[in-house]
Amino acid sequence: MNPALTALVLARQTTVRLLRARMPWLLLLGAIAGAVLVALIGRHIARHNRGDVALGVITWLTYMQFVLPFCALWFGVQAVQGDIEDRTSVYLFSRPLSRPAMLLGKWFAAALVSALLILLGIGILYVALTWDRSRTWQLGVRPPAAMLPAFAHAGVLGALAYAALGALFGAWFKRPLIMGLVFLVGWEGMMANLPAHASARALTVVDAVRRLLWQAHAPRDDYAEVLLGPMMVHPDPNALDPSLALLRFAVLAGALAAWVYARREYDARVAE
Amino acid sequence: MSDVQLVFDAVSKWYGQVSALTDVTLRCGPGVTGLVGRNGAGKSTLIKLAAGLLRPSTGTVLLGDAPPTRRAARALLGYCPDVDRFYEEMSGRAFVAWMLRLDGLSARAARERAGEVLDQLGLGAAMHRRIAGYSKGMRQRVKLAQALGKRPRVLLLDEPLTGLDPVARHQVTDVVRQVGREGACVLVSSHVLHELENLADAGIALVHQGRLLAHGGVAELRAQLSERPHRLRLRTTRPRALAARLVELDSVARVAIGARDVEVETRAVAGAFADLTRLGASGERLIDELLPLDDDLEAVFGYLVS
Numbered sequence: 001m002n003p004a005l006t007a008l009v010l011a012r013q014t015t016v017r018l019l020r021a022r023m024p025w026l027l028l029l030g031a032i033a034g035a036v037l038v039a040l041i042g043r044h045i046a047r048h049n050r051g052d053v054a055l056g057v058i059t060w061l062t063y064m065q066f067v068l069p070f071c072a073l074w075f076g077v078q079a080v081q082g083d084i085e086d087r088t089s090v091y092l093f094s095r096p097l098s099r100p101a102m103l104l105g106k107w108f109a110a111a112l113v114s115a116l117l118i119l120l121g122i123g124i125l126y127v128a129l130t131w132d133r134s135r136t137w138q139l140g141v142r143p144p145a146a147m148l149p150a151f152a153h154a155g156v157l158g159a160l161a162y163a164a165l166g167a168l169f170g171a172w173f174k175r176p177l178i179m180g181l182v183f184l185v186g187w188e189g190m191m192a193n194l195p196a197h198a199s200a201r202a203l204t205v206v207d208a209v210r211r212l213l214w215q216a217h218a219p220r221d222d223y224a225e226v227l228l229g230p231m232m233v234h235p236d237p238n239a240l241d242p243s244l245a246l247l248r249f250a251v252l253a254g255a256l257a258a259w260v261y262a263r264r265e266y267d268a269r270v271a272e
Numbered sequence: 273m274s275d276v277q278l279v280f281d282a283v284s285k286w287y288g289q290v291s292a293l294t295d296v297t298l299r300c301g302p303g304v305t306g307l308v309g310r311n312g313a314g315k316s317t318l319i320k321l322a323a324g325l326l327r328p329s330t331g332t333v334l335l336g337d338a339p340p341t342r343r344a345a346r347a348l349l350g351y352c353p354d355v356d357r358f359y360e361e362m363s364g365r366a367f368v369a370w371m372l373r374l375d376g377l378s379a380r381a382a383r384e385r386a387g388e389v390l391d392q393l394g395l396g397a398a399m400h401r402r403i404a405g406y407s408k409g410m411r412q413r414v415k416l417a418q419a420l421g422k423r424p425r426v427l428l429l430d431e432p433l434t435g436l437d438p439v440a441r442h443q444v445t446d447v448v449r450q451v452g453r454e455g456a457c458v459l460v461s462s463h464v465l466h467e468l469e470n471l472a473d474a475g476i477a478l479v480h481q482g483r484l485l486a487h488g489g490v491a492e493l494r495a496q497l498s499e500r501p502h503r504l505r506l507r508t509t510r511p512r513a514l515a516a517r518l519v520e521l522d523s524v525a526r527v528a529i530g531a532r533d534v535e536v537e538t539r540a541v542a543g544a545f546a547d548l549t550r551l552g553a554s555g556e557r558l559i560d561e562l563l564p565l566d567d568d569l570e571a572v573f574g575y576l577v578s
Binding site: 092 | 327346
């Protein structure tokens with residue numbers, strides 16, 4: 001089977017496997033529960049906020065800061081390590097398939113499932129904020145639908161990057177979820193809150209994601225503090241374009257994951 | 273179909289500080305070669321090296337002309353692992369078809385071939401049920417089917433008869449033997465010796481503590497052990513009289529008398545057979561039947577590892 005077809009077939013199979021797990025459905029349930037809550041307190045939110053700021057801040061604080069990284073990383077790890085751990089990988093590894101192509105398929109499947117969940121979640125949030133047309137928003141600014149494509153753009157690229165990282169950790173480490181947590185909570189938590197000009201920010205995914213969200217707004221300092229953190233009132237104008245930064249991160253992590261996956265022996269001395 | 277050989281040349285495998293295989297040189301050609309050893313002897317490691325799942329620490333493994341880590345070499349391969357793991361939510365047929373699809377068959381050809389091979393292994397009636405509901409024996413046959421489906425030139429079977437009932441065992445043995453007869457190189461591992469005795473027509477490889485102790489036919493292996501005592505059972509109606517004659521023979525080292533037989537131990541097999549033949553042909557009719565006790569695999573294995 002040629003590598004392109006291998007990647008496609010594995011992507012399809014991995015997507016089905018990931019959707020059969022409990023995680024996506026729990027996330028969806030969480031998104032619906034959150035949306036119900038937002039719908040219930042929507043009048044209160046509208047009284048104290050502009051619609052664009054409310055949509056941006058809630059999206060950032062829930063989906064982009066927490067759900068996207070944790071879920072895409074988890075799916076990336078599961079896609080790659082799930083069948084190594086349950087040892088069904090022997091069926092794949094003993095067949096004439098290219099391992100880098102297999103990893104590519106698994107990575108795309110993880111990114112696809114994560115992106116779908118994020119998009120669905122943001123869509124549900126938008127509906128929860130706007131369903132009651134009688135609400136009066138501060139300054140009359142309703143949550144604008146025009147922000148959604150920018151959020152989708154950030155969600156898809158972020159999912160691609162975090163899933164690549166999950167795939168890398170899954171291919172590399174025996175306890176990839178712990179390494180993932182160390183990365184998200186330790187590394188990203190520290191680096192992404194450095195001053196705007198710090199070049200180490202480029203080694204995180206979250207920095208590029210929030211710069212993409214920032215681009216969806218007219219610059220406002222009150223919003224910037226919530227979105228970008230107290231150390232960075234405005235993003236560094238000389239930093240690499242956030243879309244390119246995310247793509248670069250995803251490609252590098254994906255390529256490294258493919259390299260590790262192709263060379264590694266995934267067989268501990270279990271059977272004997 | 274041209275013959276493909278599976279070659280291990282001075283192969284050693286280390287897991288960190290632990291040596292799993294040491295300097296194994298083995299060449300398997302067409303037919304069924306049995307791989308025998310106790311649990312932990314290194315059989316699965318040897319098979320995983322042949323399947324390209326592991327790389328040798330030193331030495332070379334070749335499947336045909338290429339190492340099995342190459343895709344071209346793995347295209348020749350069918351591998352039945354020892355692990356009892358599946359995509360449980362799939363039906364037996366869907367699983368085998370999916371595996372054959374990964375082997376490069378078209379979706380339709382894979383489905384048809386999956387049905388055919390499952391039928392051949394006696395799983396035709398249950399092939400549409402979910403694997404999660406299969407018995408141990410049915411799961412074992414699904415594993416075999418995914419290995420056999422592509423008609424491999426090299427077939428690696430790691431403990432394939434485990435968990436099979438006698439009927440299924442017979443079916444599977446027949447199918448494996450047939451694959452070997454058609455010219456494929458088949459390597460079958462087992463720690464149950466008598467399973468392989470009738471199956472392995474191309475010889476037996478004995479592995480113990482990571483080393484290859486011997487390789488050859490059962491009788492051939494036994495002959496290599498000429499310095500070891502051989503035991504023979506002589507059926508007779510007059511065991512005491514026979515024993516009295518046997519102790520006079522130089523070729524006989526020890527005699528044990530039973531109710532209707534006498535057991536003889538000898539270190540000079542050829543001489544003992546000549547003497548016993550003469551004794552049997554004499555007018556006294558002391559020997560009704562002669563049975564070699566050590567030509568079975570169990571005995572050979574016992575001698576070699578002791």
